[in-house]
Amino acid sequence: MTLLYILAFVLLCIALNQLFKVFELSRDLRGEKLYKTTDSDNKFNGRAMFLFMLLFFGFFLWQIDAYWYRILPKSASEHGNKIDALMMANYWLVILVFFVVNGFLFFFAYKYHGKKDRKAEYILHNNKLEMLWTVVPAIALAFIIIFGLKYWNEIMKRDNDPNPIKIELYAKQFDWTARYPGKDNEFGIDDYMQIDGSNPVGLDTNDARCHDDILVKNEFHLPVGREVIFTFRSRDIIHSAFMPHFRAQMNCVPGQITTFRFKPIVTTAEMRKEKHVQRNLDEVNAIRIKRGDDPVEFDYLLLCNKICGASHYNMQMKIVVESEADYNKWLANQKPIKSAAKTTAQK
Amino acid sequence: MEHNAHAGVLHGHHAHDHDHAHDHHEHHETFVSKYVFSMDHKVISRQFLITAVIMAVVAMVMSIIFRLQLAWPGEKFAFIEAIMGRKWGKDGILDPNAYLALVTIHGTIMVFFVLTGGLSGTFSNLLIPLQIGARDMASGFLNMLSYWFFLASSTIMLSSLFIEDGAASAGWTIYPPLSALPEAIPGSKLGMTLWLVSMSLFIVSSLLGGLNYIITIINLRTKGMKMTRLPLTVWAFLITAILGVLSFPVLFSCALLLIFDRSMGTSFYLSDIYIGGKPMEQVGGSPILFEHLFWFLGHPEVYIVLLPALGITSEIIATNSRKPIFGYRAMIGSMLAIGFLSFIVWGHHMFMTGMNPFLGSVFVFTTLLIAIPSAVKAFNYITTLWKGNIQYTPAMLFSIGLVSSFVTGGVTGIILADSTLDITVHDTYFVVAHFHIVMGLSAIFGMFAGVYHWFPKMFLRMMNKKLGYLHFWVTFLGAYGVFFPMHFLGMSGVPRRYYTNSNFPLFDNLMDINQFVTMCAIFAAFGQVIFLINFFYSIFRGEKATQNPWNSNTLEWTTPMAHVHGNWPGALPEVHRWSYDYSKPGQPHDFVPQTVPLGPDEHDGGEH
Numbered sequence: 001m002t003l004l005y006i007l008a009f010v011l012l013c014i015a016l017n018q019l020f021k022v023f024e025l026s027r028d029l030r031g032e033k034l035y036k037t038t039d040s041d042n043k044f045n046g047r048a049m050f051l052f053m054l055l056f057f058g059f060f061l062w063q064i065d066a067y068w069y070r071i072l073p074k075s076a077s078e079h080g081n082k083i084d085a086l087m088m089a090n091y092w093l094v095i096l097v098f099f100v101v102n103g104f105l106f107f108f109a110y111k112y113h114g115k116k117d118r119k120a121e122y123i124l125h126n127n128k129l130e131m132l133w134t135v136v137p138a139i140a141l142a143f144i145i146i147f148g149l150k151y152w153n154e155i156m157k158r159d160n161d162p163n164p165i166k167i168e169l170y171a172k173q174f175d176w177t178a179r180y181p182g183k184d185n186e187f188g189i190d191d192y193m194q195i196d197g198s199n200p201v202g203l204d205t206n207d208a209r210c211h212d213d214i215l216v217k218n219e220f221h222l223p224v225g226r227e228v229i230f231t232f233r234s235r236d237i238i239h240s241a242f243m244p245h246f247r248a249q250m251n252c253v254p255g256q257i258t259t260f261r262f263k264p265i266v267t268t269a270e271m272r273k274e275k276h277v278q279r280n281l282d283e284v285n286a287i288r289i290k291r292g293d294d295p296v297e298f299d300y301l302l303l304c305n306k307i308c309g310a311s312h313y314n315m316q317m318k319i320v321v322e323s324e325a326d327y328n329k330w331l332a333n334q335k336p337i338k339s340a341a342k343t344t345a346q347k
Numbered sequence: 348m349e350h351n352a353h354a355g356v357l358h359g360h361h362a363h364d365h366d367h368a369h370d371h372h373e374h375h376e377t378f379v380s381k382y383v384f385s386m387d388h389k390v391i392s393r394q395f396l397i398t399a400v401i402m403a404v405v406a407m408v409m410s411i412i413f414r415l416q417l418a419w420p421g422e423k424f425a426f427i428e429a430i431m432g433r434k435w436g437k438d439g440i441l442d443p444n445a446y447l448a449l450v451t452i453h454g455t456i457m458v459f460f461v462l463t464g465g466l467s468g469t470f471s472n473l474l475i476p477l478q479i480g481a482r483d484m485a486s487g488f489l490n491m492l493s494y495w496f497f498l499a500s501s502t503i504m505l506s507s508l509f510i511e512d513g514a515a516s517a518g519w520t521i522y523p524p525l526s527a528l529p530e531a532i533p534g535s536k537l538g539m540t541l542w543l544v545s546m547s548l549f550i551v552s553s554l555l556g557g558l559n560y561i562i563t564i565i566n567l568r569t570k571g572m573k574m575t576r577l578p579l580t581v582w583a584f585l586i587t588a589i590l591g592v593l594s595f596p597v598l599f600s601c602a603l604l605l606i607f608d609r610s611m612g613t614s615f616y617l618s619d620i621y622i623g624g625k626p627m628e629q630v631g632g633s634p635i636l637f638e639h640l641f642w643f644l645g646h647p648e649v650y651i652v653l654l655p656a657l658g659i660t661s662e663i664i665a666t667n668s669r670k671p672i673f674g675y676r677a678m679i680g681s682m683l684a685i686g687f688l689s690f691i692v693w694g695h696h697m698f699m700t701g702m703n704p705f706l707g708s709v710f711v712f713t714t715l716l717i718a719i720p721s722a723v724k725a726f727n728y729i730t731t732l733w734k735g736n737i738q739y740t741p742a743m744l745f746s747i748g749l750v751s752s753f754v755t756g757g758v759t760g761i762i763l764a765d766s767t768l769d770i771t772v773h774d775t776y777f778v779v780a781h782f783h784i785v786m787g788l789s790a791i792f793g794m795f796a797g798v799y800h801w802f803p804k805m806f807l808r809m810m811n812k813k814l815g816y817l818h819f820w821v822t823f824l825g826a827y828g829v830f831f832p833m834h835f836l837g838m839s840g841v842p843r844r845y846y847t848n849s850n851f852p853l854f855d856n857l858m859d860i861n862q863f864v865t866m867c868a869i870f871a872a873f874g875q876v877i878f879l880i881n882f883f884y885s886i887f888r889g890e891k892a893t894q895n896p897w898n899s900n901t902l903e904w905t906t907p908m909a910h911v912h913g914n915w916p917g918a919l920p921e922v923h924r925w926s927y928d929y930s931k932p933g934q935p936h937d938f939v940p941q942t943v944p945l946g947p948d949e950h951d952g953g954e955h
């Protein structure tokens with residue numbers, strides 16, 4: 001069988017070779033300069049440029065139409081609404097630029113396609129025009145910068161709420177641990193040297209403030225309407241805590257503590273009722289059923305967004321946003337570290 | 348062997364000496380000195396090109412393999428096992444570590460080996476001496492070394508694919524600690540060592556090349572070739588070389604410190620790490636330091652990739668519009684501005700590292716500034732087409748494609764540069780879309796355009812025009828089809844560098860986008876097969892080239908269509924005007940070569 005393939009390949013090569021020879025012979029006999037562009041080449045490619053433009057713009061609009069409901073649903077955090085609004089404004093601007101500049105490009109490419117009897121105009125430059133297209137982008141960019149930095153400062157400000165919920169997200173290959181400060185509302189200090197089976201996030205066991213801390217895995221909860229201040233740590237390499245529905249992201253860097261604040265404003269239950277969320281979920285479940293998996297419900301996720309090894313693609317944790325009362329109930333059911341350690345020891 | 352390396356140095360020396368040009372013909376060269384250890388810039392340029400083409404094919408095949416995985420995860424592809432072997436492609440399914448290795452080496456090869464070494468190596472080498480009217484590079488010997496370091500580094504990079512634990516897999520940006528700790532990922536064992544060795548050699552190659560380009564442009568311009576008469580290609584190569592010389596040493600330090608951390612127990616980048624079941628002793632370092640050093644090179648690097656492509660395009664668009672480039676001085680000014688600014692924007696890759704938000708603001712400001720000269724360049728290209736008489740050679744098609752993708756990819760840069768917006772799209776497919784459209788389309792198109800345009804200078808034959816058209820249209824459609832939909836993946840929150848997006852339900856329904864992308868990638872890959880056939884066939888059997896096939900003004904077309912050592916058989920040409928006198932009123936033809944003296948009341952275009 002393999003032999004047959006090789007034979008067929010060799011024959012094909014010989015045939016092609018002969019073909020090329022004939023082609024070259026006829027080319028040389030006619031003495032044509034095949035590489036020269038002819039008027040019909042120019043016309044063809046000029047028109048193709050125009051056609052491409054239509055196709056390209058059409059493709060873009062089609063994608064907007066087909067994919068728009070798939071982009072992230074409305075923001076589940078307060079500052080996220082600002083980001084989304086700014087994003088939309090920027091999208092409008094850059095889409096306008098995209099259409100206008102590509103439009104001119106392809107239109108000129110079509111309009112001025114070469115003809116034997118046409119002569120190009122000798123134009124060197126034009127100060128007015130150049131001024132215009134330096135100043136206009138500069139003004140547009142000034143707006144982008146001003147609004148961007150205004151929001152950036154607001155989002156990154158550290159003292160919005162004097163009494164935020166504190167949560168630490170601890171990253172390691174390849175899972176997350178969420179840590180709540182417990183009754184004293186203080187985390188206490190950490191010491192990576194003390195990491196072991198009963199001290200997975202490396203707390204300094206001599207620091208009493210750590211003893212009432214609560215560690216949770218697989219899912220963590222947030223109260224709606226309360227500002228949350230996250231701190232991030234990593235045990236091994238750089239990970240990144242990405243909570244796309246909350247428009248939140250921050251790297252987790254070993255040897256360093258990073259922070260991010262946001263206020264969740266949409267509970268998981270509310271988000272499940274969102275039209276776009278439902279539509280996407282229906283699609284997901286249709287695929288799952290076809291595959292023989294059980295249907296699922298929508299959940300917020302914390303994802304790892306910095307390449308961190310073989311299971312990077314699966315380093316996630318569920319986030320539940322609920323009323324403050326439910327949140328407090330849930331939290332009360334979690335065991336502080338000291339008593340959790342005791343129960344493991346007793347086993 | 349009369350021609351040892353030493354004689355070669357002398358050889359290179361009197362290459363500058365105009366009167367001695369004839370000597371060269373009396374030397375008889377062996378095959379080895381002519382084609383292997385050659386010091387002739389034209390031969391070295393071809394060596395760079397062929398090496399880069401091979402590297403590009405490897406990287407492209409890699410991309411098809413991991414695109415298949417993304418579109419049809421879990422599907423068995425027999426050929427994946429055949430290529431990747433039992434270990435990495437068991438039963439035709441790609442292994443997650445192998446996926447990361449492929450992504451890493453794909454990125455490394457494309458950014459450094461194809462678009463830096465390949466693009467600058469080929470065209471700076473070919474065009475600098477020919478367009479400034481020099482007999483060769485300032486140092487032919489260093490130039491030869493530059494290629495051999497490049498080849499050695501390419502070979503090591505490729506060889507790392509065949510080792511037991513697999514090639515480097517920490518992404519092309521190799522952030523430590525992932526790249527520093529063999530316990531973290533198998534690719535950080537020998538694979539990472541080879542990556543670092545290879546890149547160190549690459550940096551040497553790039554520095555040798557860059558220094559040579561700068562010195563040659565500054566010192567060896569022929570009589571009358573003022574800076575304001577230089578073609579924009581040469582300006583672009585000059586600025587690119589300066590960027591490289593200033594930034595690659597920083598990458599070298601960056602890599603060196605990583606080598607120390609990996610093998611000597613230092614802790615430049617490491618602190619408070621617990622891995623492999625025990626705490627590490629190294630404390631006090633910071634992985635963020637690495638990011639600063641890396642991106643101090645990394646951002647200028649993206650312009651090192653793009654500027655030569657823009658330079659090539661300037662030349663091709665002017666020639667084939669039969670019009671002077673619009674705003675010659677503005678083009679130079681904006682390249683200088685881009686070059687300068689590209690050194691003070693690196694922090695935009697690090698908004699989410701926990702960097703002080705105020706520092707972030709500064710980088711927002713500088714980054715958005717860079718959009719202004721970029722926009723000026725795009726507008727100048729478009730106005731060059733305006734009222735032109737466009738000759739659609741394959742090179743011209745690719746140049747127009749470059750302008751389109753530069754705009755399309757540039758505008759998303761504006762979104763990313765806004766730290767507020769970057770919070771949601773950083774490290775998602777939105778970024779992947781952005782940089783592939785500016786590098787994978789624009790810069791690669793510039794390279795293709797250059798190959799089609801200067802093929803007759805390199806190989807004395809022409810590439811087939813019709814196949815060139817086909818190649819362009821397939822590539823243009825395919826490449827936009829690959830990278831445009833990725834914006835929407837990013838806006839849906841899909842992170843980059845995931846082995847599969849269907850391990851949890853959130854992104855399951857985006858699978859059809861991924862499949863569309865992969866199919867476009869396969870389509871575009873077929874386009875590259877057309878190119879390869881055309882390229883290699885034309886080298887040997889293409890139509891014979893004529894003296895000045897594109898009716899161009901620049902000096903390279905005044906050299907004979909034969910490979911002459913020293914470029915011009917007689918005296919060096921003298922330059923009397925800038926290179927963009929196309930369709931000048933009152934002239935007999937629609938082009939006026941730079942060697943034609945100015946008429947009595949004629950003005951030189953470059954003086955405006």
Ligand code: HEM
Pocket residue numbers: 520649650652653695696714715717718721756757758759760761763764765769772773774778781782785786790
């Ligand atoms: C208008 C000009 C441009 C602006 C404002 C801009 C801005 C940015 C920003 C802010 C990022 C970081 C995104 C993130 O990681 O979240 C980025 C990424 C990138 N850009 Fe651009 N860019 C521009 C043009 C270019 C050009 C011309 C190239 C290359 C030819 C380029 C290549 C890249 C690459 C390779 C990355 C990603 C690196 C990585 O994370 O792997 N950009 N750009």
Ligand SMILES: [Cu+2]
Pocket residue numbers: 171172173174238239240304305306307308312315
């Ligand atoms: Cu991770």
Ligand SMILES: [Cu+2]
Pocket residue numbers: 645646649692693695696
């Ligand atoms: Cu950058």
